[in-house]
Amino acid sequence: MSIAEFINKISQGDCLEVMQHFENESVDMILTSPPYDNLRKYKGYELPFEAIAKELYRIIKKGRVVVWVVGDATINGSETGTSFKQALFFKEIGFNLHDTMIFRKRNPIPQIYRHRYNNEFEYMFVLSKGRVETHNPLKIDCLHAGLKLNGTTYKNYSKNEQKRSKMAEPVKQQKIKGNIWEYVVGKNSEDQEAKDHPAPFPCQLARDHISSWSNQSDLILDPMCGSGTTCKTAQELGRNFIGIDISKEYCEIARNRISNVQMRLPLIP
Structure with a gap:
């Protein structure tokens, strides 16, 4: 078997076993949100993180990125720090930590007060294979x-001594967006399709990342695709996709969402 047999399909199975069929440097972008700590009960499946990370490094193309959306549980009064440990391991095996982005939730779930502020965000680590x-x-x-x-000056972010000088006169019309992205979670109609999954991320989050880090006809992988948000959005944006999930139930949800898109858009040859 080769990667071609999995393109534009949702495959049920252990992502480690499925990815073994993929050739080296055969994927253009990876966007996923793994089950983490005790925040998500995932059909009894334990995440072999280090083995998965190494496979992701093997199959991603040079110059392309993995977007890893993750958070931390609070256990015995302390955040686990799992997200940071994972980011550092990605660096150990060869990835660059290209950007540490924030997924801020406009409607976070209220939490029981335990002498800490309500958690409103998750990390989105953008990991690149080379530049x-x-x-x-x-x-x-x-x-x-x-x-x-x-009277306005701008700091010059050079490798040498930083200086302030006027760099925009007049001010330009647009600028590159910052790395804190805000979304409403679970309220939009397109996100309601995934309500039977415990923790889907918003379609707009997937749309923004896929638009940012890939081009038309690229191949987008979600190795733990859950309800299929990454795959659905990739299809809408004219990309090819591969979705993998251990859960038969979630694969069915993903396939149903994909079939609705495919009625509107043709598959890419």
């Missing part, structure tokens, strides 16, 4: 677009 070659940056409007700000 990133594909980036289509999202942009937002500048607050002072078109204005001449006579």
Whole structure:
């Protein structure tokens, strides 16, 4: 078997076993959110993280990225720090920690007060195999677009001594978006399709990352695809996809979501 037999399909199985059929450097982008700590009970499945991380490094192409969406449980009064441990292990096996991004939830689940602030975010580690070659940056409007700000200076982020100087006069219309991305969780109709999964991330989150780190007809992998959000969104954006999940129930949810997209858009040859 080769990777070609899995393209534009949702495959039930252990992602480690399935990925063994993939050729080296055969995937253009990986976007996934693994079951972590005790926050997610996942059909009794234990995550062999280090083995999975090594397979991801093997199959991702040079210059491309893995987006790893993860958080930490609080156990016995302390956050586990699992997210940081995983990020550091990715670095140990050869990945660059290209960006540490934040997924901020506009409607976080209220928590029992235990002398800490309500948790509102998860990490989105962007891990690259070498220097990133594909980036289509999202942009937002500048607050002072078109204005001449006579008293404003900008720090020059050079490798040498940092200095302040006027660098935008007038202020440009748009700038590259920051690395804290906010989303409403579970409220939009397209996200309601995944309500039978315990922890789907928003379709717009997948849409933003796939648009940012891949191009038309690229191959996007989610090795723990759950309800299929990554795959559904990749299909909508004109990318090929591979989805893998250990759960038969979640694979069926993902396939149903994909079939709805395929009625609107043709498969990519």
